[in-house]
Amino acid sequence: MADTPHVTDPKRSGRGWRIAGIVLVVIVLLLVAAAIGLRMAFPPARISALLAEQVTAATGRVFRIDGDLSIRLLPTIAVRAEDVALANAQWGSRPDMFRFRRAAFEVSLRDLLDRRIRILSIEVDGADVLLETDGAGRYNWQMAPRAPSTGNASAPPLALDRLVLSQVHIGYRDAGKGTSSEIDIESLELQARADLDRLTAALRLGPQHWTVEGDIGHPAMLLAGTDEWPFNLRFATGGALMTANGSMGVGPRTGTLSARLTVRADNTRALSQLPQLSKFAAALPMPVEASADLQRNRDEWRFDALTLSLAGQLMKGRVTWMATQPTASLDVALSGAEIDLGKWGVGRSASKPASAETGSRKPVFGDVPLITFESLPPFALRIALGVDRLTVPGLPMLSGVKARAVSEKGRLTIEPVSFGAAGGEIKGSLSIASSHGAAPRTEVQLTARSLSVDALDELWSGGKQFKGGRASLAAKLSMTGRTPRSLAASSNGDVQFSVRDVALAGRAAALDRGIVARLVDVLLPKQASREDLVVQCAVARLPLRNGVAPIDRSIAMETRQIAVAAIGQVDLAKQTIELEFRPRVKKGLDLNPGSLVQLMLLKGPLESPELSIDPKGTVRQAATYGVAAATGGLSLLAPALLGDAGVATDCGLDGGAAKGGKASQPEGRKFRLLRPFESMR
Structure with a gap:
């Protein structure tokens, strides 16, 4: 018996479509109602106030959104704000520590409903940041979270998943020393990870462009101020590479630092942009390679286990910099096995023939100053030097060179000096003093x-x-x-x-x-x-x-x-x-x-x-x-x-x-x- 073909009931099919349409309309209405409800529950003013409250509680500083605020509720809450500011420390030189021209925040909706702030991303365009110290051990990035009210739980720390910055100007001011410096961040991205956050950045220091990449501790650690803030960074520019791996003290330990540093530079242009080296970079023989263990404790900077290679010649020792004002000092102890000053551009070339022009003889004693006290550093300088074999163009090989130099308060003393030369022994001393011009x-x-x-x-x-x-x-x-x-x-x-x-x-x-x-x-x-x-x-x-x-x-x-x-x-x-x-x-x-x-x-x-x-x-x-x-x-x-x-x-x-x-x-x-x-x- 032949199969009877199945025939669809047109009335039943139409009824199914109508049911699906009704369900879809109901879902849309529910979503609209939810959106309206969320907007009513969390209007822009309330979001702004809640965000300001949480940030203020976490930092102890007033956080403001002075410009327009726009919100997108789904799938996450996205807030776009203009003219955002965080107040400076009370002793600071200006009212705000930073100001953002435009900032976009994306906040987790689920965490927000639980009165927690989890920032999925922050994007900032155009910022002015001031970091400063009063010279008495206080720093404006040391945050003091507000004590919670009686009966209320303390505000949870902020969680940040991603940070993107562009066109950010950062200034640093040391009121105690009267010095300041500036840096411009062209772009920066910080991506949260389990242990350390990943950082990539492009910045400009003076006319020099640098790239930065590496890992750093979570920003919440800086705000909490209760732990070491770790970092492992690599800085690069044309002809120079620097690495820093260590940790920085925060909170009560702000001003301490422990790191392993390495530096390599093939030209003086890169190092001349660094504030501490700008005065000496031009005189450094290239290439320069250095590594040291840095220990900082407030005003004391110690560079232990120092190895320094200048134009391929190696020296070892240590350097201690005391930034205490007005009696700053630098102690240097260096030793080397074999040094040729000719490779550093010191002295005449031994192979260069003397001038045969008898008619253009120069006086034995000229009028070019040998040394000016203005060229000496303004701080106390103490140098201890030891070289097994020292080559000075135009002089015999010097052996067993030992010397100590001290420069301070208008006086330069080199004593004692001793070395062997031409099969004999030479000893001496030099003292130069100046006062009242x-x-x-x-x-x-x-x-x-x-x-x-x-x-x-x-x-x-x-x-x-x-x-x-x-x-x-x-x-x-x-x-x-x-x-x-x-x-x-x-x-x-x-x-x-x-x-x-x-x-x-x-x-x-x-x-x-x-x-x-x-x-x-x-x-x-x-x-x-x-x-x-x-x-x-x-x-x-x-x-x-x-x-x-x-x-x-x-x-x-x-x-x-x-x-x-x-x-x-x-x-x-x-x-x-x-x-x-x-x-x-x-x-x-x-x-x-x-x-x-x-x-x-x-x-x-x-x-x-x-x-x-x-x-x-x-x-x-x-x-x-x-x-x-x-x-x-x-x-x-x-x-x-x-x-x-x-x-x-x-x-x-x-x-x-x-x-x-x-x-x-x-x-x-x-x-x-x-x-x-x-x-x-």
């Missing part, structure tokens, strides 16, 4: 013992002037002025220099090069062999008074054959020299005195004096040397150096200023070298 007064002490002349000559002339020998130097000077010229012209004190057992490296080289080598070469007898050209001892003592050193045989030298003394004057004020050199023959050496130059003149500017032979001196007779012959061929120099000055060794220096004492003899006695030469006056 007067020219600085400089005190210098320097002692150098047993320096290798061979090593010094190799460095400065390629070993073409002298061979072998040892040199010593002792100086004690006081000077007044700002420039090398004024310092030289006002110098008072004594400078003593001695050389022993140094050989001239050939006549051709001597005549072509240094003035000292030329002088020795001309004074020595022409028939002497090269092997005989050895200066057994040379001594120079400059008793400076106001930049002028009268020379009365206090410059002298002795070879195996002759001894030479000088009479004249060295004038550092005028930067001139005028000396007469007279040689004497030693007995028993089969040397004809008539073969010697009788009188040699060294005269002219310090940078380029000229040698000449006095024609009158050449006609003296050999009998002039009779007094010298009475010495029996023994040293003319050594016994004369003892003279009235007391016991002396090492060509007569070690008993004087080399030991830190005065080089001059007792009062009323004249220090005279080469007494056998008095008949030559």
Whole structure:
């Protein structure tokens, strides 16, 4: 039997559609009624008041919405407000801590019905934020939640899921120090996560643009003020990268900080925008790499376990900055294994040849200030430095360098300073003091013992002037002025220099090069062999008074054959020299005195004096040397150096200023070298 086809009842089908339509209309009416009810229950004014109440309770500051307020109720409550403000601390410099031009809030409806505030998102466009401290340990971002009324539960902390900022200006003001700084946030997004919130931002610091990304603690932790606020951030800009990983104290511990910092910069432009480095960034050799453990406690900033690499050269140490006013101070302790100052642009290049233009010689002492107190930092600065091997262009390798410098209250002291150089030892000190706008007064002490002349000559002339020998130097000077010229012209004190057992490296080289080598070469007898050209001892003592050193045989030298003394004057004020050199023959050496130059003149500017032979001196007779012959061929120099000055060794220096004492003899006695030469006056 065939199946009977099913036939739909048109009346039943139409009735179903009518029922569905009625249900839909009822649902719409219910939704409209709910919307109307919600609007009646939570009108914009009430939402604004409820939001202001919750924020005010959570922060202890008055929160206001002064502009228009629009609301969207479903599916969440979205509030768009204009002219939003949060009051500043009572002691603040202006009424509001921040002001927003436009702000959009999206609030959880379910939490709101339970009288809780859970902000799903905040979007702010155009904001002006002021962060400040009064200099007495109070900060305007320290919030003080209001105590709840009796019988009421305390207001719950705000919960924030997402924050978006654009075009935000943030200023920081330190009333105690009278300083301020600014930063502009072009964009910022903060996304809530379980443990730490994710932060990404683009900001501008001066003309420099930076990007920031990383993780930070929840904003509610800052408002609560009862815990550490953690952060792990990365800051980057063109040519620079910085990271900071640690935590910041909040609430009662505001002003404390603990973090691991790293910095890398390939150019000075990025670091020059940082307030604390702007004055020094231009002088930093690039690239710069640094890392340190930062511990801050109020005004004390400690950078421990510091590693600092400048232009690839590594130093280690620590830095402590005390921001206490008015006695701020910076303590630095650094040490390194091997440092080449040439890589930092200090000193002349060792490979750069000297200028051959004799017509454009510069004075020995110029008019460019060596140091100005205005260039020193306004705070107390203490630096302790130690370097195993230090290379300074134009100087021999320095070893075991130790120095301590202190700058404070118009005084710079570098003491002590010690290092090894050219096989010898050098020690010294420097003190510069200024007061009431007067020219600085400089005190210098320097002692150098047993320096290798061979090593010094190799460095400065390629070993073409002298061979072998040892040199010593002792100086004690006081000077007044700002420039090398004024310092030289006002110098008072004594400078003593001695050389022993140094050989001239050939006549051709001597005549072509240094003035000292030329002088020795001309004074020595022409028939002497090269092997005989050895200066057994040379001594120079400059008793400076106001930049002028009268020379009365206090410059002298002795070879195996002759001894030479000088009479004249060295004038550092005028930067001139005028000396007469007279040689004497030693007995028993089969040397004809008539073969010697009788009188040699060294005269002219310090940078380029000229040698000449006095024609009158050449006609003296050999009998002039009779007094010298009475010495029996023994040293003319050594016994004369003892003279009235007391016991002396090492060509007569070690008993004087080399030991830190005065080089001059007792009062009323004249220090005279080469007494056998008095008949030559």
